[in-house]
Amino acid sequence: MFDKISSILKPNTLKGKLLSMLMIAISIICVFSILITIVLWHISNKMLQHSMTEAMSYAAERLESVFDATSGIAVLMAEDPVLLNYVKEPVTNNKPEFARTGEITKALANYCNNNPYISYIYLWQNGKYRDEDGSIIRYSRYYPVASMIKEDSRRKLNEVAVEKNGKVEYCFLDEDKEGIFLTRVIHTIDDYTFINHGVLAIRLNVQRLLKDLSKANNTSEQTILLLANDEEVLFSSQKLPEAICKKILSMNREYKVLKINGKNYFVMERHFKLLGLRYFYMAYYENYHLLRSIYIITTVVIILVASILFYKQAHSRFNYNTF
Secondary structure, three states: OHHHHHHHHOOOOHHHHHHHHHHHHHHHHHHHHHHHHHHHHHHHHHHHHHHHHHHHHHHHHHHHHHHHHHHHHHHHHHOOHHHHHHHHOOOEOOEOOHHHHHHHHHHHHHHHHOOOOEEEEEEEEOOOOOOOOOOOEEEEOOOOHHHOOOHHHHHHHHHHHHHHOOOOEEEEEOOEEEEEEEEEEEEEEEOOEEEEEEEEEEEEOHHHHHHHHHHOOOOOOOOEEEEEOOOOEEEEOOOOOHHHHHHHHOOOOOEEEEEEOOEEEEEEEEEEOOOOEEEEEEEEOOOHHHHHHHHHHHHHHHHHHHHHHHHHHHHHHHHHHHO
């Protein structure tokens, strides 16, 4: 038995040696074919990753620009003399001044209409967030008053604004899961001392912003954008199953492919430093299943062909040595 195996592995005839060389050549070709298939698979993934990185960077820049623009609006409002005069001496139900109230509302409308993602704006005198005398000014293009934040949330925004002492601060409220609030004080400086006169709060509709950004691509399928902390998804352009959200949050590599509603999505993560959140960009990966199938089928076919050729060569050599 060992002699037969030895005769196959170490042929003494010219024909046996030629068959051995042929088997070695086939082995090398098969190995190189598999390696080339693996390299092409990785190259296609890298190319997709590069294009995804560019698209993600654009969406992230647009997201940051909207927040920067809203912060700029908050700064301009804090320096507006009309609003400053109001918080110094607010209009109340006990002292109606309709012309002055209209002027203030018009000013708020101008600021609000400059940004399509501002849902509404609040303005109140420092510490007067309860609205006991009707002095709080509200402006919204489409939000009813009943849908706006309640007293406890206004108290929190008032405390944050006073604590930051003139700096624009972003806040999350338990009462409102679809918006982020920007708050800051309206103050003057007297003898090198800051005097806080009032507080303004701006609600930014992040849910709507992410949905609009998810449509800004040239593919037939919308991308999915998420903002999340380490524990949960806070804002999403599309409602996702809880199990999918957990998979996304548990990402521990540069990118990942996930199946959502029967479709493959290429997922990438970036940190949104402005809010201290994680930012996920998910693009429909139309050709992933096809490319993966081609990769698997090609590898299997190469292995099968090599196995058949090896078997035939070994069998023919064995028969030749036998006879």
